[in-house]
Amino acid sequence: MAKSSAxxxxxxxxxxxxxxxxxxxxVWRDLYARQEANVRRWSAPEYNVxxxxxxxxxxxxxxxxxxxxxxxxxxxxxxxxxPALIGFSKFFGMLANRTFPAASFIRSRKDFDxxxxxxxxxxxxxxxxxxTDERFARFSEMIGKAGERLxxxxxxxxxxxxxxxxxFGLTHANGGYKALGSGLASSPTELPYSxxxxxxxxxxxxxxxxxxxxxxxxxxxxxxxxxDKVDDLFKAAERDLAADIRTAQSRGxxxxxxxxxxxx
Numbered sequence: 001m002a003k004s005s006a007x008x009x010x011x012x013x014x015x016x017x018x019x020x021x022x023x024x025x026x027v028w029r030d031l032y033a034r035q036e037a038n039v040r041r042w043s044a045p046e047y048n049v050x051x052x053x054x055x056x057x058x059x060x061x062x063x064x065x066x067x068x069x070x071x072x073x074x075x076x077x078x079x080x081x082x083p084a085l086i087g088f089s090k091f092f093g094m095l096a097n098r099t100f101p102a103a104s105f106i107r108s109r110k111d112f113d114x115x116x117x118x119x120x121x122x123x124x125x126x127x128x129x130x131x132t133d134e135r136f137a138r139f140s141e142m143i144g145k146a147g148e149r150l151x152x153x154x155x156x157x158x159x160x161x162x163x164x165x166x167x168f169g170l171t172h173a174n175g176g177y178k179a180l181g182s183g184l185a186s187s188p189t190e191l192p193y194s195x196x197x198x199x200x201x202x203x204x205x206x207x208x209x210x211x212x213x214x215x216x217x218x219x220x221x222x223x224x225x226x227x228d229k230v231d232d233l234f235k236a237a238e239r240d241l242a243a244d245i246r247t248a249q250s251r252g253x254x255x256x257x258x259x260x261x262x263x264x
Contacts (some may be wrong), residue, residue: 005117010104011085016065018081024106031112031121034188042191043115044137044171044178046230050129060122064102071128077138079128085117088155089149098137107135113188126182130166135234137172140166140241142237149242157211157245161236164210164225170194170202171227177202180227190220197237202226203259207236210247214256235262 010018020028024105036058038046054070056062068078081104082096093149094101102123106194107115143162150158168181177195194200201223203209210225227233 005083005085007103007107007117007119009081012064012081013105017063017252018061018104020061027106027109027112028061028121032056032102032125033106035125035186035191038191039118039185042179042195043185043190044173044180046133047129047180050132053132054129056124056196061120064104064124067124067128071131074132075134077131077137079124081236084250086107088159089152092144092147092150092158093094093154093229095140096148097253098141098146098151100131100140102127121180126129126184126186127166129185130180135230136166139234139237146241150245152175154242154245157248160211160213160215161207161241164213165227165233165236167223168194168215168224169205171226171230180230180233193220193247194224200224204228205232205236207239207241207244208248208251210256211245212251212254216256216258216261219258 010020012018026203038053042050051170053074054067056067064081065081071079072075075098076249077098077100079100082090082094082101083103086101087105091101100123103118104182107119108123110261131140140162142167143158147158165251166181167183169179170177172178179185179194181192181194184194200221203223203225205225205227213223213225217223
């Protein structure tokens with residue numbers, strides 16, 4: 001995960017609620033208005049069912065306390081505000097305890113079209129709809145528990161499985177590709193690109209291949225992994241992921257399909 005943020009986290013009040021300015025609420029309103037039609041068209045049915053269950057406000061930034069109340073009733077999860085960026089160890093620990101870490105700030109107008117780091121729009125609009133589904137909630141929990149059993153040197157290997165599924169995964173639905181990933185659901189440009197562009201590579205879901213695939217956070221993904229059926233994802237959580245990581249490490253990373261930064 002990145003080491004620094006251009007944004008400052010917003011601290012909750014004693015009741016757990018966060019005060020957002022009128023401009024911040026307007027940013028949420030405009031992001032929501034632009035993206036709702038996109039997810040209806042290009043996101044997977046599982047995402048849209050969860051989106052309807054949550055009934056997020058369209059005109060203001062949602063409160064984590066309100067979203068948590070709905071999630072807890074459905075799957076036992078909650079959302080907790082965190083600083084903009086947290087380490088892998090804390091991330092895995094929170095998932096293992098059915099707590100989703102949500103960066104509490106919302107992007108500024110200058111970052112309206114694209115923001116490299118996760119903000120509250122990505123966290124709530126992108127992630128929480130799938131957490132209303134017990135199957136996806138269980139997968140995220142199992143990723144967290146697997147991470148808790150790993151040494152720090154293995155974190156970057158495991159996170160690729162989360163990245164290429166929960167963040168940027170695709171599936172087959174309604175005769176074509178649909179987006180499962182939360183990073184796709186919150187991106188107005190990458191969502192249609194991932195499911196329709198002839199330039200994007202789409203590969204069959206394979207845990208070892210995913211663990212061996214490097215990625216960058218600041219570009220459209222050059223490759224996406226496609227679940228033939230969503231249940232294949234939940235079977236992956238039952239694997240010995242530590243053994244899978246050792247297998248992937250023995251074979252090494254694939255050559256990146258993107259330009260490598262000189263300072264990377």
